[in-house]
Amino acid sequence: MLPSAMVNFTASTQGIKTILARLPKSAEVFLVGGAVRDILLKRKIKDLDLLVRKISLNQLKSQLKNLGAVDSKGEKWGVLTVKIGKQAIDVALPRREKAKNTGKYFDFEITAKPNLPVKTDLKRRDFTINALAWDLKKAKLLDPFGGVADLRKKQISTVGQPKQRFAEDHSRILRALRLAAELNFKFEPKTWAALVKTVKTLPQLNIRPKIWRMELKKITQQKKPFQVLCQKAGLVSVAGRRFAAKKYGY
Template sequence: MLSQIKILERILYKKYPSSKVYLVGGAVRDKLMKRVACDLDVVVTGVPKDQLEKILAGLGALRLVGKSFGVYKWNDVDIAIPRRETGWGTGARRDVTVQSDHTLSIEKDLERRDFTINAIAYDMRNKLYIDPHDGRRDIQNKIIRTVGDPHERFTEDNSRLLRALRIAIELNFEIEPKTRKIISQMIAKAKNVTKEIAATEIVKAISASPEAALKLFNSTRLIPVLFPELALMQKCKQPKKWHSEGTVWTHTLLALRELEKNRKHPYDPTLILALILHDSGKVQTRKRRGNKITFYNHATVGARIARRMIKRLKLESAGVEKEQASWLIKHHMIAFSGDPKKLRNTTIERYFLSDRYPSEHLMTMIECDSRASVPLSPDRDNLHGLSIIKKRIAEIKKKPPKALLNGEEIMTILNIKPGVEVGKVIARLREAQLSGRVNTKLEARKFLQKLSVKS
């Protein structure tokens, strides 16, 4: 892609000798950090907007993604003319006044940028960095710092509050003290940010490092602003017998830490969100019965909480699957709600071997939950139930038998119409098959006939 930008630079130079093409923003930052750049942003100076548009159109593959902003998409590269911006806080383009001016210097254009590490330009012709705000120094020191006054930058665009947190988490940088202080003071304005923009920043942050994201959200006071469900978890105590680690919040952080151990990055946002909220239902279901604390039905309540939060924050727009997250939370106690040896084979198959559900995520979630639960007694093995389920899964996987009869055959044999009853019969027949009690079509027919007689 850089080669295409170099070609553009040569074409523009021939027609406009005073023109300059600069690589800017995150692409320059990533180049300096030797990271792979996901997006390429370019600023072109010295070429009038209408002329630049004609030249780009002549090169093909041009989309006018922000014509009023002087921004064009050319072969997946964002190309812009220098501009001044005045924002009204939400982060949405409709709430920004833009003045494009091809005569503006690159230094003036960089003044409107959010953070010093994003306010560096690279002169493609002369192979020089333009760094008026010492962004390279902050990259070297792993610091997030606003360009100029932090209060002004965050007032211009409230989404920068969330962007600062996200970039700090993605790059494992520290936020400079003055910038961090203003973030904490202004964090309530995160509510003003367009929900889709906020969702993108949130999901990127938790996908980069789930535990670090929650800790930074908490220390900058974002939790009660956008995630009141999580704030309540911080005060929800658990019985020390099973959870000596402490509150639901502490347990959740430990579960996220377990997720980050020995697992590929980036993490699936649906799994992360489900793990963050897996015990959120404990707040509403906590009961003290004598010396005993219970959380009956907390998984079902937590699933409802997740659905509401995902909908409220529009997290589906950023890749979180609401139904899957809810399903994972609702069933995360399957290894602990009784003797795993007594689970039906069809239950094992349905929850851990089905393409209809995120079965692999459920196994991961149960394991993280188990490892994050620290019993008071060192003799208690929280992974015992999970190990039994894993063995049973392996046994079923060895010879996963095909269904002996389909739905139509069952309806014919039992003389019943389509409906819930057919599904129940299919499940009972499958259980008999997986347990080895029924192995042939003839045995399956006899099994159904016995069911018919009993009913």
């Protein structure tokens, strides 16, 4: 998990180089999320997400429009998507989230500001291995919540208190199980205990049907050991399957 892997990837990725060249020198630019995790694990990169500080959203949008088509669907949350060649890249301002505690996916009050600290943005993320940022200008890895240590331990841990993180967004339960299945990771004990406890409220989980079907299908397509893992969590039990079939058409 050497930083050289990050340097080599970003130096060879045209979309990132193009954005860096276009933005003002005062802007701070970070590669964040799953891409950082997957580079460190030497996995194929699916999505690119950039975090940009010290530039207003209007300025950012104006600069990105010079590079390609810009999708503004996420603009109210401080997120823009620019297509450079065949590559779509999400470019966002740092965000702070306040959960409404409904358990619904993306049911948060979101504040996006150019000068919010990177750590504030990373703090809102679900798991430590997704709360990593690579400073593209300084070639420095930011890891305020121990994500690299969890990658080395091959374990899933939440950022902050597990019970709270699962209560904020119930779909994180499915995402945690899917990540464990994809990466062949175990669970940090407190994270696992909170996940199992939350699953016991299955009929009351606020998970959108589309997300439920998508994640559960991915989980059950994984290797047998992880189907067993899901069964231990109570999510893919016979009762769970019947509930999913009845409520979500799975």
